[in-house]
Every structure is written in structure tokens, then in C-alpha cells.
Amino acid sequence: xxxWVNGVPGTQLDVFDRxxxxxxxxFETMRVRRNGIRLLAFHLERLDEGCRRLHISGLxxxxxxxxxxxxxxxxxxAVLKLIVTRGVGARGYRPDxxxxxxxxxxxHPLAVPAVARSDAAVRVRLCRIxxxxxxxxxxxxxxxxxxxxxxxxxxxxPRIWEGLMRDAEGTLVCGTMSNLFVLRNSILxxxxxxxxxxxxxxxxxxxxQALAMKFKVxxxxxxxxxxxxxxxxxxxxAVTGVVPVASVRDGRTYLRFDEHAAARELMRRLExx
Amino acid sequence: xxxWVNGVPGTQLDVFDRxxxxxxxxFETMRVRRNGIRLLAFHLERLDEGCRRLHISGLxxxxxxxxxxxxxxxxxxAVLKLIVTRGVGARGYRPDxxxxxxxxxxxHPLAVPAVARSDAAVRVRLCRIxxxxxxxxxxxxxxxxxxxxxxxxxxxxPRIWEGLMRDAEGTLVCGTMSNLFVLRNSILxxxxxxxxxxxxxxxxxxxxQALAMKFKVxxxxxxxxxxxxxxxxxxxxAVTGVVPVASVRDGRTYLRFDEHAAARELMRRLExx
Numbered sequence: 001x002x003x004w005v006n007g008v009p010g011t012q013l014d015v016f017d018r019x020x021x022x023x024x025x026x027f028e029t030m031r032v033r034r035n036g037i038r039l040l041a042f043h044l045e046r047l048d049e050g051c052r053r054l055h056i057s058g059l060x061x062x063x064x065x066x067x068x069x070x071x072x073x074x075x076x077x078a079v080l081k082l083i084v085t086r087g088v089g090a091r092g093y094r095p096d097x098x099x100x101x102x103x104x105x106x107x108h109p110l111a112v113p114a115v116a117r118s119d120a121a122v123r124v125r126l127c128r129i130x131x132x133x134x135x136x137x138x139x140x141x142x143x144x145x146x147x148x149x150x151x152x153x154x155x156x157x158p159r160i161w162e163g164l165m166r167d168a169e170g171t172l173v174c175g176t177m178s179n180l181f182v183l184r185n186s187i188l189x190x191x192x193x194x195x196x197x198x199x200x201x202x203x204x205x206x207x208x209q210a211l212a213m214k215f216k217v218x219x220x221x222x223x224x225x226x227x228x229x230x231x232x233x234x235x236x237x238a239v240t241g242v243v244p245v246a247s248v249r250d251g252r253t254y255l256r257f258d259e260h261a262a263a264r265e266l267m268r269r270l271e272x273x
Numbered sequence: 274x275x276x277w278v279n280g281v282p283g284t285q286l287d288v289f290d291r292x293x294x295x296x297x298x299x300f301e302t303m304r305v306r307r308n309g310i311r312l313l314a315f316h317l318e319r320l321d322e323g324c325r326r327l328h329i330s331g332l333x334x335x336x337x338x339x340x341x342x343x344x345x346x347x348x349x350x351a352v353l354k355l356i357v358t359r360g361v362g363a364r365g366y367r368p369d370x371x372x373x374x375x376x377x378x379x380x381h382p383l384a385v386p387a388v389a390r391s392d393a394a395v396r397v398r399l400c401r402i403x404x405x406x407x408x409x410x411x412x413x414x415x416x417x418x419x420x421x422x423x424x425x426x427x428x429x430x431p432r433i434w435e436g437l438m439r440d441a442e443g444t445l446v447c448g449t450m451s452n453l454f455v456l457r458n459s460i461l462x463x464x465x466x467x468x469x470x471x472x473x474x475x476x477x478x479x480x481x482q483a484l485a486m487k488f489k490v491x492x493x494x495x496x497x498x499x500x501x502x503x504x505x506x507x508x509x510x511a512v513t514g515v516v517p518v519a520s521v522r523d524g525r526t527y528l529r530f531d532e533h534a535a536a537r538e539l540m541r542r543l544e545x546x
Contacts, residue, residue: 003288003289005288011287011288011289012285012286012287012288013285013286013287013288013293014284014285014286015276015278015284015285015286015356015377015379016284016379017293018422019292019293019296020286020290020292020293020356020358020377020416021300021356021416021418022296022416022417022418022419022421022422023292023295023296023416023417023418023419024418024419024422027294054419054422054423055426079364081364083288083293083294085293091352091354091381091384092384092425092450093418093421093422093424093425093426093449093450094422094425094426095422095426104288104293106288106289108364111364111365129407129409130407130408130409131405131407132404132405132406132407132410132469133405133406133441134402134403134404134405134420135403136402136403136420136423137405137419137420137423142419143293143294143295143296143419144295144296144417144418144419145294145295145296145297145366145417146295146296146297146327146410146415146416146417147407147409147410148295148366149291149295149297149327149366149367149368150327150409150410151366152365152366152367153328153366153367153368168406176366177365177366196405
């Protein structure tokens with residue numbers, strides 16, 4: 001494993017960094033391929049928006065972009081994780097505005113199960129734990145991820161690829177590590193992420209492609225009944241790409257999808273990206 | 274500053290500790306006095322409950338208690354902060370169950386503003402940012418504290434001691450770093466923390482005292498109108514203790530409290546604790 005903290009090789013961080021104390025920061029998980037970092041511009045734009053909304057200042061985006069490209073250049077297929085924290089601070093929640101942000105860059109091997117059968121549709125389950133809603137954090141990939149941790153801890157069966165998460169009202173929001181799309185009558189719907197959830201870069205890419213594919217794309221509230229009425233469903237994730245859903249399980253109820261044409265076309269387009 | 278990571282003096286942590294990656298852990302902030310750590314049993318009980326609910330295993334509570342007491346023995350008046358994380362893990366939200374929890378113990382000087390006028394009633398404001406609700410995390414002092422960070426960043430005026438936070442429905446929940454109590458007709462009410470908020474150890478102590486003080490204590494939903502109808506209000510915090518509220522401001526609306534008898538009696542009792 002290769003890791004750099006503020007550009008210096010190493011894996012040690014000050015315990016008074018606000019990521020440790022409060023989860024006060026953001027992260028990006030990127031797919032490295034032979035030709036570079038996939039959707040790098042989208043990753044950096046989301047990070048930039050997150051820094052703006054959390055009032056984390058001092059990030060040198062052009063310098064960061066160069067650093068990421070330099071690290072990725074050593075690889076043909078890998079996962080590149082970037083953490084940006086508010087930096088080291090004094091005790092107490094209030095940032096004093098003089099913190100200098102910390103960046104942690106790490107390279108990881110691509111997990112085999114995530115891509116071994118990249119053309120296969122996956123099994124998904126419904127998670128019990130609900131997502132809290134907070135418009136101030138909605139859409140951001142913050143380091144406050146306990147809900148995702150508890151959701152992912154709900155199952156161990158390796159045949160289940162993902163868990164779908166709902167908000168307190170029961171509306172579907174996203175997977176523990178991916179976004180959801182459902183298709184019906186040429187309308188591609190994905191949950192509106194104005195109250196919770198992470199706005200994935202692969203979600204953004206799919207939305208950008210769908211117009212060219214003659215789909216109407218809507219961000220809206222999606223319930224279980226909408227999933228039942230859909231002809232196709234797929235999940236998206238920056239590392240894995242577009243993943244067709246074979247079935248969704250809610251307790252003893254199974255919902256099966258046999259149609260995967262839209263996902264397959266998106267996967268084909270992603271290969272050319 | 275004095276700091277120990279897993280009992281060893283130092284301030285460095287592995288960046289792959291899950292506290293850094295996901296805020297996957299808990300903390301306690303304790304008041305050290307000449308005669309030891311105040312309400313230590315309550316702190317350890319809350320931590321133990323948090324570990325149970327987050328499925329963090331392997332914490333040696335008797336050993337931790339001895340470590341905390343040994344560290345505190347050097348001090349007459351200080352703040353002792355303890356962080357317990359799930360430990361170092363591989364990439365991915367799912368804990369594999371083999372993580373070994375990390376403990377970080379640090380001693381800090383008592384911040385002067387917090388106690389300089391310990392008998393003075395304080396000014397409180399209403400925060401704009403709302404608390405997301407999640408029963409799975411409610412009451413716990415987890416390391417996912419971005420809502421508290423953003424709430425505390427809403428004001429800089431040092432004359433305002435605390436900000437009151439509401440849930441999405443507008444119900445009052447707690448301060449950014451304290452709990453709320455309101456008194457009316459010998460009924461002492463404090464927000465029910467079944468959906469969000471941190472169940473403070475000083476809140477627990479106040480509830481335990483109130484019976485002896487002939488108050489009826491109820492945990493319930495408290496709205497702005499309940500605050501308006503109260504004769505007295507105070508906040509509680511493990512470090513600062515019981516803090517009478519002089520006023521609460523919501524935009525251009527000020528709500529003043531002139532009566533502080535219950536808070537003063539609790540402060541007197543806390544001195545004897």
C-alpha cells in the first residue's frame with residue numbers, strides 16, 4: 001500500500017486532526033485506469049463544493065490534481081482514495097478559521113469481487129438502519145459515515161453486493177456505497193439527494209449520458225412501489241461503474257429484474273470514457 | 274499537552290484507523306478535579322453502551338478506568354478527553370470484526386471562559402442548522418460530529434455561550450455541547466433523546482438529583498413555546514457543570530430568564546459531588 005500525508009510518504013496523522021476528533025472532512029474514492037483517473041474532474045468538483053459548504057479553506061486544487069495524477073501514473077488499475085480534513089485544531093467544535101487542511105492520498109489494489117463479474121447483475125438488500133436527513137450535509141461525501149458503517153454491517157453474505165438505504169419516511173435514497181437508478185417508460189429516475197445521501201460522481205456521469213441515450217432523467221422521491229413498477233434498476237459507484245440489479249430483497253419479499261439493457265449500454269459507454 | 278495512544282505517550286495515529294476514515298468511534302470529555310474524575314462511572318457506562326450499539330468490541334473497561342485514573346491523578350483541574358475508535362481496518366465500510374479498538378487519552382487545560390464566571394447565567398442562541406434524526410445513533414457521543422461543528426461555526430460572539438439545536442420538526446434537542454433543562458411548576462423537563470442528540474452524563478446526574486429536590490423529571494418533546502412558558506432554563510455539560518440560561522435569542526426575538534434557583538441548587542450539590 002502506498003500512502004502520502006500532505007504529500008509526504010507515510011501513514012501517520014496527528015490525533016488532534018479534526019478528522020479523528022469529529023469526522024471533520026471529506027473524501028473521494030477514485031478508479032485509476034491505464035489512461036488516468038476516471039472522472040477526475042467530477043471528483044475534484046464535488047470535493048471543492050464540499051470544502052465550500054463545510055467552510056474548509058486552503059485547498060490548492062491545481063496542486064492536488066497534479067499530485068493525484070502523479071500518484072495514479074504508477075498504476076494501470078487501482079483505487080485511489082483522497083481524504084481532505086479541516087486539519088489540526090484546538091479542543092472544541094468551533095473551527096477558529098486558522099486550521100490548515102490535511103490531505104491523505106492512498107493507493108489500494110482493486111478488490112477482485114467488485115469487478116470479477118462486472119457484467120453480472122447483482123443482488124441487493126434493503127437495510128434496516130435509516131439515513132438521518134440534513135440539508136446542510138446532503139450530497140456531500142463527508143467523513144461522518146457511521147450510518148453507512150452500520151448499514152454495511154447488517155449483512156455478511158458475500159453474494160449480496162449492496163444494501164439500499166431509506167430515510168425515516170421510507171423513501172429510497174442510495175446504497176451504502178452507491179447510487180440508485182430505476183427505469184420505466186424511457187424515464188430514468190434517481191433519488192433526489194436534497195436531504196441525505198451522497199451525490200456520486202458516477203451518478204453524475206450517468207445523468208450526463210442519459211440525454212444522449214434518449215432517456216428523460218428525473219431526480220425525485222423514489223419509494224418501494226416505484227422500484228416495483230420499474231422495468232430495470234442499476235446502481236452506480238465511481239470504482240465499480242454501472243452495476244445492473246438482479247434482485248432486491250426486503251425480508252421475505254424479493255423483487256427481480258430481468259431487463260438490463262440500459263445498464264449494459266451505459267457500461268459500454270463507460271468503457272470508452 | 275499530554276497524550277497517549279493505546280497507553281503509549283504520543284500524538285500519532287495510523288491514517289487507516291477508522292476514526293479518520295469514517296468517524297467510526299466514540300468519545301468522552303471529562304472534568305478532572307483534585308479528588309478525581311467527576312462522574313467517571315457515568316462516562317464509562319455511556320462509552321460501554323456506545324461500544325455495544327456500534328458493535329465495537331475488545332475494550333477493557335477496568336483497565337481503561339485504571340489508565341484514566343492514573344492520568345488524572347497528576348492534575349487538580351483539567352479536561353480529560355478519551356476517544357475510542359473501532360481501530361485500523363481495511364478499505365470499505367464493513368467492519369470485518371477483527372479490528373482492535375484504539376484508545377486516545379489526552380489531558381487539556383481547563384478553558385478559562387468556560388468557568389471564569391461559573392455563577393453567571395449565560396446567553397444562548399438558536400442555531401439554524403438542524404439535527405438529522407437516527408434512532409440507531411441517538412444519545413451516543415460518536416465521532417460523527419459535523420452537525421455540531423457547523424452549528425458551533427454559526428457564531429463568533431464570545432458573549433454567547435451556547436447554541437440550541439432543533440431537529441427537522443423544530444423540536445429543541447440540545448446545545449452544540451450541552452443538554453437543556455426547563456422548569457415549570459416543579460416539573461423539570463429535558464428533551465427526549467430517542468431520535469438525535471447526545472445523552473450527557475451531567476444530564477443524567479441532574480435527573481438523578483432532581484428527585485431529591487422534589488422535582489418531577491420528564492423526558493419529552495420540548496418546543497419553543499415550552500421554553501417561553503418555562504420559569505427557568507439551564508444547560509448541562511460534563512466539564513462546565515450546570516449553567517443557568519439568562520436569555521435565548523432566535524433572530525430578533527429574545528427570551529429572558531430571571532429565575533435561576535434550581536440551577537443554583539444543582540450547582541451547590543455538584544460542588545459536593
